[in-house]
Each structure stands twice: as structure tokens, then as C-alpha cells.
Amino acid sequence: MLSHIFKSFVVALAVGATTASAQNSANSLVSRRLTEYLMPVATETHEFARVPNTNFVLLTQMSDSELIKIELDATTEEPIAFQSFPMGNNSSSQLHGVWPSTVYPGKMWLSLQAENKLLLVDPGQNLTTEPTIIKTIDIPAPGNGPHCVFEIGNRVWAGLKVASKQTGQFYVFSADISNSTDQKLYQCLNSPVFIKEEPTTGLIYVTQDTDSSIMRINVTTGETTQLPIPPSVGNNAVGMISAYGPMSGVWFTLAGNATGGTGTFGHIGSTGEMEFFQLKHPMLGSNAGLLHIADASSVAGGPALWLLSTSLLSTNSPDALIRVTFDAGVTAVSGEEYISMLTQNAMVHRVLPLDKTVLVSELHTFTLAQLTYNNTIAGQWLPAESVSNATYTQAG
Numbered sequence: 001m002l003s004h005i006f007k008s009f010v011v012a013l014a015v016g017a018t019t020a021s022a023q024n025s026a027n028s029l030v031s032r033r034l035t036e037y038l039m040p041v042a043t044e045t046h047e048f049a050r051v052p053n054t055n056f057v058l059l060t061q062m063s064d065s066e067l068i069k070i071e072l073d074a075t076t077e078e079p080i081a082f083q084s085f086p087m088g089n090n091s092s093s094q095l096h097g098v099w100p101s102t103v104y105p106g107k108m109w110l111s112l113q114a115e116n117k118l119l120l121v122d123p124g125q126n127l128t129t130e131p132t133i134i135k136t137i138d139i140p141a142p143g144n145g146p147h148c149v150f151e152i153g154n155r156v157w158a159g160l161k162v163a164s165k166q167t168g169q170f171y172v173f174s175a176d177i178s179n180s181t182d183q184k185l186y187q188c189l190n191s192p193v194f195i196k197e198e199p200t201t202g203l204i205y206v207t208q209d210t211d212s213s214i215m216r217i218n219v220t221t222g223e224t225t226q227l228p229i230p231p232s233v234g235n236n237a238v239g240m241i242s243a244y245g246p247m248s249g250v251w252f253t254l255a256g257n258a259t260g261g262t263g264t265f266g267h268i269g270s271t272g273e274m275e276f277f278q279l280k281h282p283m284l285g286s287n288a289g290l291l292h293i294a295d296a297s298s299v300a301g302g303p304a305l306w307l308l309s310t311s312l313l314s315t316n317s318p319d320a321l322i323r324v325t326f327d328a329g330v331t332a333v334s335g336e337e338y339i340s341m342l343t344q345n346a347m348v349h350r351v352l353p354l355d356k357t358v359l360v361s362e363l364h365t366f367t368l369a370q371l372t373y374n375n376t377i378a379g380q381w382l383p384a385e386s387v388s389n390a391t392y393t394q395a396g
């Protein structure tokens with residue numbers, strides 16, 4: 001029995017060696033390195049954003065309502081130090097969203113989900129400086145539980161993810177930043193997460209996860225429309241970005257359910273039609289639970305996206321960072337590259353490209369992972385370092 005196992009092992013080794021040497025002559029190994037940085041222990045490490053034009057990243061830990069200010073090395077972008085600040089009345093205030101303000105350069109929006117508040121803070125000049133609150137916006141009833149917060153034009157937006165105490169309904173909140181009496185609540189489905197503007201039409205799109213639909217808002221009329229995700233392609237709309245140029249429109253991801261994801265993401269352009277794309281690779285792609293998304297386009301590399309597959313909803317979905325490229329007309333996926341995260345079942349949460357590295361937050365393991373490579377522009381692999389489908393061999 002033992003000798004049989006030993007023989008199979010030798011055969012496997014021999015086959016492996018042949019494959020490796022055959023590949024060596026054809027393909028050089030590419031540079032992709034992940035490093036994990038430990039954050040303070042917490043059960044929910046949530047959103048993060050870079051403070052524009054600084055070497056600071058702000059990361060929210062919701063389970064203890066702590067804001068982690070992380071300093072990056074100015075040259076390598078490696079996280080080098082952090083300082084933790086409690087936000088809200090106490091550790092149950094549920095610090096959740098974080099987003100940079102453009103109207104107030106250098107200032108950051110935060111949400112306190114359990115206190116029904118949005119805060120505009122000055123993160124401070126250096127690592128140890130305590131953030132100072134510049135403005136507080138109270139979410140009006142019947143709204144409840146601000147989750148992700150965004151600034152679009154002169155308005156601040158938040159998806160209210162908790163059912164209203166008064167009506168049992170869910171709402172999207174929007175307020176004029178300089179006129180606090182101009183506030184609006186749009187009733188929506190369960191429950192709003194990302195809120196983005198379609199650049200050509202100025203229409204606002206909102207992902208709603210549990211009810212698996214996208215809401216469109218015409219801010220001129222206040223009219224809202226639901227675009228349900230066809231169950232045949234997947235479910236659970238979460239991540240969304242606005243994109244420009246050849247990718248123009250909003251792009252969104254489907255995170256799947258307890259049985260896994262479908263590797264599906266979608267696009268809505270100026271026509272308002274939903275168009276879906278599906279990852280093909282059988283090992284990490286077709287069951288991917290795509291929670292978040294970022295633009296990976298570059299001048300040399302053309303249109304591209306970072307997609308983040310998570311084990312948050314199902315352990316059948318991998319924790320992986322996936323880079324997809326498109327044909328020139330952005331009508332079909334032309335390449336898929338898979339970077340498996342170091343810690344599986346970490347429930348990876350958000351992806352943020354910096355100037356030359358990419359950061360991924362791991363919700364359940366209080367970790368920030370950093371992808372480094374030898375290229376100078378995020379996602380722009382040198383031609384000799386790009387990975388195509390050809391380098392994948394099918395599992396036997």
C-alpha cells in the first residue's frame with residue numbers, strides 16, 4: 001500500500017518536472033507578491049480609502065467602532081505604521097463607511113451606522129493626530145443605519161442598510177453638502193450598498209444586495225426605477241464603480257448566495273440597459289462570489305477591471321483577486337488573471353488600487369493584504385509579465 005503511494009508520488013513528480021521544464025522554455029515566471037499586514041483584532045474589518053495626496057489610508061473596524069489610520073511608505077506604498085482612534089459615543093457606534101471628500105479637499109466622510117450619523121472629519125496632518133469632526137449630518141427618520149457613504153458632485157449619499165423603525169422599509173439618503181436643509185430619502189429595496197453616478201446621463205444607480213436589484217434615480221424628478229438582476233445570471237448586487245472613457249458607465253458585481261457565486265459582473269451605460277459578463281475559468285472563476293470591483297484600465301493595457309471574489313457568503317467561492325481585460329469595444333472579456341489570496345476563508349471585502357500596488361481588506365481576519373509587482377502603473381503588467389489563459393492547465 002505504502003509502496004503504491006510512493007510510486008504514484010514519484011510518477012507525479014516526474015510529470016510535474018517535465019511540465020515545469022517545458023514551461024520554462026516557453027514562459028518566464030511573473031512577479032505577483034502578496035503580503036498581509038495585521039490590523040488590531042476585530043471581527044469586522046470593513047471599508048477603507050486613501051486620504052487623497054497623502055500617505056494615509058483610513059480603515060474602519062465596525063465591530064468595535066475604531067478608525068485605523070495607516071501610514072504608507074512614500075516610495076514603496078508598504079504599510080509601515082498605524083494608529084487606532086475610537087469613533088462615536090462608544091464601541092457600539094458601528095463606524096462603517098469611509099470616503100474622501102472632493103468638496104472639502106483632504107477631509108473624509110465617515111458613517112456611524114448605529115448612531116444614524118454621517119461625519120466629515122479632518123484626519124490630521126500626521127499619524128498620531130486625532131481626527132477632528134468638522135460636520136455632523138443626522139440621518140432623518142424614517143431612515144436607519146448608514147452603511148457606505150459617497151460624495152457625488154455637491155451631495156453626500158449613504159445607503160441605509162437597516163430596516164426603518166417607523167416603516168420597516170429601506171432608504172437611500174442624499175443631502176446637499178452646503179445646504180443641510182436640502183435632504184432627501186428615496187425608498188428602496190433590502191438593502192442599499194453602493195451608490196454611483198452614470199457619467200453620461202447623470203443618473204444615480206444603487207446596488208441592493210439581499211433583494212438582488214439595482215435602483216436607478218433621476219435626481220431631477222426624484223423618480224426611481226428598479227432593475228431586478230435576472231436570477232439566471234446570479235444574485236446579490238453589491239460592488240459598483242463609475243467608469244469613464246471606453247468603459248463609460250457603471251460596473252457592478254454579483255456576490256452570490258450561500259451556495260456560491262456565478263462569477264458574474266455587469267455594466268449599465270448611457271442606454272440604461274444591463275449587460276452581463278461571466279468569468280470562464282472553472283477553478284476560481286465560475287463560482288466566484290464577486291463582492292467588489294475597481295478600475296484596472298491603463299493607457300498601454302486598455303480597458304480592465306479588478307474583481308474581488310469573497311468567501312463571505314459561501315465557502316464554495318474563493319478569496320481571490322481577479323484582473324479581467326476586454327476587447328477594444330468592451331463587448332467581451334479577453335483575458336482573466338487569477339491571484340489567489342494567501343488566507344482562504346478570510347472573507348475579503350474591498351479592493352483599492354494605489355499608484356503601483358493594490359490593497360485588499362480581509363473582513364474576518366483583520367488583515368490588509370497588499371499585492372506588489374514590478375510594474376510602475378497599477379495593473380499594467382509589462383508585456384513579458386502578462387499572464388494569459390494559456391498558462392493555466394486544467395485540473396485533472
Ligand SMILES: *[C@@H]1O[C@H](CO)[C@@H](O)[C@H](O)[C@H]1NC(C)=O
Nearest residue numbers: 029030031032373374375385
Ligand atoms: C523586480 O525588479 C527588480 C529590479 O529590476 C529585479 O531585480 C527583480 O528580479 C524583479 N523581481 C521579479 C520577481 O521579477
Ligand SMILES: *[C@@H]1O[C@H](CO)[C@@H](O)[C@H](O)[C@H]1NC(C)=O
Nearest residue numbers: 088089090091092093114115
Ligand atoms: C453605547 O451607548 C448606547 C447609548 O448611548 C448604549 O445603549 C450602549 O449600551 C452603549 N454600549 C456600550 C458598549 O457601552
Ligand SMILES: *[C@@H]1O[C@H](CO)[C@@H](O)[C@H](O)[C@H]1NC(C)=O
Nearest residue numbers: 088089090092093114115116
Ligand atoms: C451619543 O451621545 C450624544 C451626546 O453625548 C447623545 O445626544 C446621543 O443620543 C448619543 N447617541 C446614541 C446613538 O446613543
Ligand SMILES: *[C@@H]1O[C@H](CO)[C@@H](O)[C@H](O)[C@H]1NC(C)=O
Nearest residue numbers: 123124125126127128129130
Ligand atoms: C504632527 O503634526 C503636528 C502639527 O502639524 C506637529 O507639530 C508635530 O511635530 C507632528 N509630529 C510628528 C511626529 O511629525
Ligand SMILES: *[C@@H]1O[C@H](CO)[C@@H](O)[C@H](O)[C@H]1NC(C)=O
Nearest residue numbers: 176178179180181182183184
Ligand atoms: C436649501 O435647501 C432648501 C430645501 O431644499 C431650499 O428650500 C433652499 O432654497 C436651499 N437654500 C439655498 C441657499 O440654496
Ligand SMILES: *[C@@H]1O[C@H](CO)[C@@H](O)[C@H](O)[C@H]1NC(C)=O
Nearest residue numbers: 201202203218219220221223
Ligand atoms: C429625468 O426625468 C426628466 C423628466 O421626466 C427627464 O426630462 C430627464 O431626461 C430625465 N433624466 C435622465 C438622465 O433620463
Ligand SMILES: *[C@@H]1O[C@H](CO)[C@@H](O)[C@H](O)[C@H]1NC(C)=O
Nearest residue numbers: 231233234235257258259262
Ligand atoms: C443561489 O444562487 C443560485 C445561482 O443564481 C440559484 O440557482 C439558487 O437558487 C440560489 N439559492 C437560493 C437559496 O436562493
Ligand SMILES: *[C@@H]1O[C@H](CO)[C@@H](O)[C@H](O)[C@H]1NC(C)=O
Nearest residue numbers: 280333334335336388389390
Ligand atoms: C481566455 O479564455 C476564454 C474562454 O475560453 C477565451 O474566450 C479568450 O479568448 C481567452 N483569452 C486569451 C487572452 O487567451
